[in-house]
Amino acid sequence: MTRVKILGIADPAEHRTCDGELGPKVWCWSDNPLSHACYFLSANLPSKTFFPNSTVFTYEAGHFWSPTLILSPSCIVRPTSATDVAKTIKAIQLTNTPFAVRGGGHMLVRGANSIDHGILIVLSNLSRIAISEDRETVQVGPGLRWSDVYNYLLPFDRAVVGGRIGNVGVPGLLLGGGLSFHSYQYGWAMDNVVEYEVVLADGEIVRVGEDAYADLFWALKGGGANFGIVTNFKLRTVPSIKVLAGGVTVGEGDIDLLFQSLAQFISRNKDPLVHILPQALTPDPRQKSVTLTFFYDSPSNATPASVVSATPEGLHSSFSVTWEAYLAALPELYAAVPAKALVSVAVYWQPIMRLWMEASKATNPVGNALGLDPDKGDYLAWAVVVMWNNTAYDEVVMAWADDTTVKMNDAAKEAGVYDGFKYIGDAAEFNDVFGGYGCESREKLLHISRKYDPDRLFQALMPGGFKIGL
Incomplete structure (x- = not known):
């Protein structure tokens, strides 16, 4: 005692x-x-x-x-x-x-x-928010969620490149990358952070920007919570008056045709105002559908894009092989967990086009840690997401999701379309996130981490999350 x-x-x-x-x-x-x-x-x-x-x-x-x-x-x-x-x-x-640190509490890794x-x-009470006089930047505390930020900026006809789900917390998304409806115009959400206030491992409070602690500025863009605790983000704002949004759902018989159209769109789209998010919902063995969510950053009523029947083989294969591997794994889940305990069973795909990566470089010339190469072509990330309402099935469902992710990766490897990149916001606990950034980026992150945290406080004493290494 x-x-x-x-x-x-x-x-x-x-x-x-x-x-x-x-x-x-x-x-x-x-x-x-x-x-x-x-x-x-x-x-x-x-x-x-x-x-x-x-x-x-x-x-x-x-x-x-x-x-x-x-x-x-x-x-x-x-x-x-x-x-x-x-x-x-x-x-x-x-x-x-x-110790551990919690922002919005949305990261799925236990x-x-x-x-x-x-x-x-x-960080709940670090919730300050204030727009600059010229309305070009906004100070955002890590205790806020994206809905808080958007609602604050709405009267100013401004927005930020932030999360697509309102109840997601600000800090985790900005430190890991940040998928946004504006990403084809302005890159990742993290690319739009112009300054960080950070508490380092020795307790020093520093302001980190392109011209101050430049190496740390780079590392915080994708390096996760490995370098300090961010207590304020200064974000670039973007104009936002009206947008178009909607969705379409196709049944099982038309899914492959949708994949063909998606592949064509991803490879040929030149319109940065459009954003798409495909997701497959499989609530029970008899129902299979894919929903496509559209976002268009314009008040006009023009259609966001057009597609033709020709199909870039690699992207079509990426959709198809991951979908088939996912479907093949579903019977095991349905056999182990009763339907009434399953709230949602889904796989989400995230196309990361050249347009996105080019916007990232234009917005943030310093670069980020992700290691994505536009010369390699378009990327397609995916994540299996299951929601259930009975804790008795926790271990069964989580094991199934992990195993299914491995099977989808294996299918992509066999088809020759696999890439090691894993988006930290959707990664499974067993994924080697920083290894997927490439050797050069990983070694640079490790060097910067050792420079600012020589005693390895954020590696050894903060055990959770994805680690750079000792």
Whole structure:
């Protein structure tokens, strides 16, 4: 049992001192570093540190996109400033305590945004947002979700290159890439970050931009949470007055024709205003359909694109082989999990065209860490997403999703259309995300990580998520 006395109430001659730069002295009877850290933070951030059975703890510990992501931290810190984050990091470093950081809590990898028996830093209260006088940039806190940002900018007829789902958190998407409806015009969401405020592993607060900490500026564009805790993003805004959006669904008999048309569109489209998102929904063995969501960044009523019957073989094959591998795996899921427990079973494809990659380079000449090469042609990423309502099937469903992803990858390899790139926002826990960026990018990320985090705090003490390596 840990007991703590604050401000020298305990006799310093009898007990060792937990002393540091964070605030008042804390006299400790425990050698448990986790208890030491939680109570140390409670002494120095008393209104921002929470323990089990408190209302705030209960809310924040369970505030995730999926119940499968909920873990059991020992205490939660909810900072309201970069200085609070810096104090927390210094306490973690001082006590060598495991921790996790949560922004929106949407990342699907268990342990990426919470922790068992460690400190959970939640960024919920870092929610400042402010547009510049010229309306060209906006300051966005990591506690916000994309719906918050879009709603704030709406009266200004501005938008940002951000997430396509409103309840997704800001920080994870911006640090991993960022699929956006505007990506064919402006590249990835991360390409549109012009400055970061970051708390480094030693607790230093720095502003990172193209001309200050330029190497870190590059690494934060796709390197994930391996370099520090971002406490503010300065984003470029874009004009947005009216858009067109809609969708079409085709049944099983027309799916291959749709894949042919999609392949043709992806390879030939030159219109950066259009964005498409194909997704296959398979709620039960008898129902197979593909829905195509359209977005067009214009108030005109012109059709976003036209397609012809000729088919680029590689892209058509990419759609077809992954679809067939997915379908072949479905009976196993349906046999193991009753239909009433399955809310949604789907596969999403994300075309990443040359147009997208060219826009990325034009918007962000510094480049990013993803390692995508427009000279290799168009890319097609995919993700298997299952929603279910009974925790009894957690292990079965997650194992099936992982196994099906492997089978889809194997099918792509056999067809000769596989590429090692994995988008971090949709990657499975077993994926080698940074290996998929290519050797050059991975080594550069590792070098930068070691430069700014020589003691490897974000690699060794923050165990969740995708790691660069020691």
